[in-house]
Amino acid sequence: MSLNLLFAARSERWSTYERPLRSALEKAGFGDATLAMDLPPKDVDYIIYAPNSRLQDFTPYTRAKAVLNLWAGVEAITGNETLTIPLARMVDPGLTKGMVEWVTGHVMRYHLGMDTDILRSDAKWAPRTPPLAQERQVVILGLGALGAEVARTLVGLGFNVTGWARSPKDVTGVTCLHGEAGLAEALALAEIAVLLLPDTAATENTLNAKTLAQMPKGAFIINPGRGPLIDDAALQAALDSGQIAHATLDVFRVEPLPADDPYWSHPKVTVTPHIAADTRASTASEVIVENIRRGEAGEPFINLVDRALGY
Structure with missing residues (x-):
């Protein structure tokens, strides 16, 4: 049959x-x-x-x-x-490769300060020497199939990578932390944080006023995971205060992102239309x-x- x-x-x-x-x-x-x-x-x-x-x-x-x-x-x-x-x-595997490439591109964008280095005619000519990957701390929140592969790729480029998950994980070359204490330890290192957690009751608002304050001042956030992982009001406040330098957001609680959403006009936010991986x-x-x-x-x-x- x-x-x-x-x-x-x-x-x-x-x-x-x-x-x-x-x-x-x-x-x-x-x-x-x-x-x-x-x-x-x-x-x-x-x-x-x-x-x-x-x-x-x-x-x-x-x-x-x-x-x-x-x-x-x-x-x-x-x-x-x-x-x-x-x-x-x-x-x-195709989705995983797409996610790795998208995240790597935005990590490199922040790491090298590409947005700053793009000059207009009214900008000041100010050459600088970008840091090397080995001088940058990247934290991956979520070490499932996607997070682990992203972490391995960034390790291969020379970044110092710390990963966090709710339960213990082991990814070669990655410092793996877990639990509430592990989250605080990971965020304290996170010059660039990448969110690749699943959307569950336990992960909602993983980044909130408390946890955003645990990150280094001037940190960057990349969220291609799920919209509810971030407390939006807390992130906007952290951006306004300078605690967070910039955020690239690919996913949102409501999609398409409503035309009147503050993220559209915020000067420290890059919005992408849920394209990180398909x-x-x-x-x-x-x-x-x-x-x-x-x-x-x-x-x-x-x-x-x-x-x-x-x-």
Whole structure:
């Protein structure tokens, strides 16, 4: 009996994913699988899922073996009480590479003072010698797949990298801290802080008035993780006081960022439109199909979500 795979995402994503998914299925020996956006719930074996799809009640899918998320973020689905089968989040090699490149670019921008060095005709000609990477402390908040890979890349460029996570982690070349005391220790070093934590009740407002004050005066913040990681009012106050020199924000509590949001006009904020990293259909399809292969072979799924932790 061939597999029935439900693609439960918005219709505009179907044209992007159909061909890469079919190609990955063919390579894995599932060329006869039925892949569609509309299947009888009782016949579905796997649900390829985006949390913003219409499917929110998983109760009718009595045969389904797993929900395979197309997004790295799962905060919009982990609390769904109708979802009782395994849920796998997306850890996409293409997304990871995109995130590494985006973060590295902005770390280098801050490290070298590129914004300052771009001169206009009315600017003062003032040559200076930028510091070396070995003279800069970078802190990564969040050492999951994305954070760990970003940290390793920055270590390779010569930066002093400290990583923090809620639980103990081990990343070669990175000073790894954890827990509340570890967060304070990490932030005290953070000339440049990169936020790559998941969005959970425990991580909301990780950067707040107290923790922002623990950072070195004139520090920089880069947030490609999740909007709720930052207390927005506290960050704006820290920017206004000079405690934080500048922030580059790619994610926000409300997206698109409302036209009247203060971040748009703040001279010490760079806004980017949630572009730091996106799932690549070609590489993500291979991850999805690998989990289908594992499910059919009776092997453990990869990238399983811990419902208690929320990621």
